Amino acid sequence: MVNMRATGHSLTIQDVSHHFDLKAQRVSVLESFSLTVSAGDFVAILGPSGCGKSTLLRLIAGLDSPIAGTITVNGSLVTGPDPSRILMFQDPTLFPWRTVRQNVALGLEARGVLTKNQQRVDQALGLVGLDKFAHALPHQLSGGMAQRVALARALVNDPQLLLLDEPLGKLDCLTRLKMQGELESLWRHAGFTALLVTHDVEEALLLASRVLVLSDQPARILAEVQVDRPYPRSRDDAHIIALRKELLAVLHIGTLTGAHEAVPEEVAA
Numbered sequence: 347m348v349n350m351r352a353t354g355h356s357l358t359i360q361d362v363s364h365h366f367d368l369k370a371q372r373v374s375v376l377e378s379f380s381l382t383v384s385a386g387d388f389v390a391i392l393g394p395s396g397c398g399k400s401t402l403l404r405l406i407a408g409l410d411s412p413i414a415g416t417i418t419v420n421g422s423l424v425t426g427p428d429p430s431r432i433l434m435f436q437d438p439t440l441f442p443w444r445t446v447r448q449n450v451a452l453g454l455e456a457r458g459v460l461t462k463n464q465q466r467v468d469q470a471l472g473l474v475g476l477d478k479f480a481h482a483l484p485h486q487l488s489g490g491m492a493q494r495v496a497l498a499r500a501l502v503n504d505p506q507l508l509l510l511d512e513p514l515g516k517l518d519c520l521t522r523l524k525m526q527g528e529l530e531s532l533w534r535h536a537g538f539t540a541l542l543v544t545h546d547v548e549e550a551l552l553l554a555s556r557v558l559v560l561s562d563q564p565a566r567i568l569a570e571v572q573v574d575r576p577y578p579r580s581r582d583d584a585h586i587i588a589l590r591k592e593l594l595a596v597l598h599i600g601t602l603t604g605a606h607e608a609v610p611e612e613v614a615a
Contacts, residue, residue: 354539355420355430355506357383357406362415363564364401375401377564378415385420388533388540390550392597393560393568399543402565403509406541407433419507429453432505436512438496440484447471447480450498463502470502473532490521494528501532508533510542514549526552530577547593551586552579559596569596 359381365374375398383389391399404410406417408427417424440449451467454460471477474494484492493513500508514522530553533540544550550557551573559569571589579586
């Protein structure tokens with residue numbers, strides 16, 4: 347199910363391999379890895395800890411370069427970072443001495459285009475519901491509010507490809523549920539392409555149109571599940587429940603219960 351308002355970029359990963367040299371030992375994290383993501387799609391990625399999920403996002407963002415293979419976004423080879431590709435981490439990493447508005451404006455300021463784009467800062471704050479907190483400092487915010495600031499900081503650059511590395515992982519349950527709804531709404535409204543790394547199986551099914559399960563390193567795609575359900579989705583949907591059981595079986599976890607059925611830290615993250 348591709349976003350009908352899609353304006354985001356397509357992504358093609360072709361035979362990408364990557365490794366790290368750790369204490370004279372080579373650790374292969376990706377080997378001949380291939381993936382195609384359509385413009386406006388929302389893809390979630392599950393898999394064991396250290397299998398290469400975060401490395402994959404860094405390569406797509408252009409923060410690192412693959413040892414072999416190619417990554418193209420909208421047909422252009424990725425050779426470095428670009429404001430159209432934004433990577434959002436688990437920690438909001440806000441500058442404590444800057445106000446909410448100043449933190450959101452950071453990317454535009456670094457690119458020297460803030461003066462002409464002040465309205466985009468206000469629009470981003472409005473999208474995440476923080477316009478009334480524009481002049482607050484990070485220490486005055488809750489964890490969920492701080493993560494909204496980080497999301498606004500990403501959205502202000504008008505990303506065409508949003509890369510999400512467990513951005514909701516450290517939030518409490520209720521805040522996480524609310525942020526999931528807000529992220530889904532923003533994706534449908536803005537039409538960007540999204541890749542989400544998460545260890546929460548239910549989160550993946552509620553947000554993504556496709557869910558990929560990766561193997562241990564070097565990562566390969568063990569399973570791919572299409573989630574052909576309308577938004578907003580219900581946790582009680584029989585189809586979602588069936589897909590959840592299918593994914594948990596692939597991850598060798600068995601049946602879990604509760605509002606969040608998360609892959610334990612020793613097998614995901």
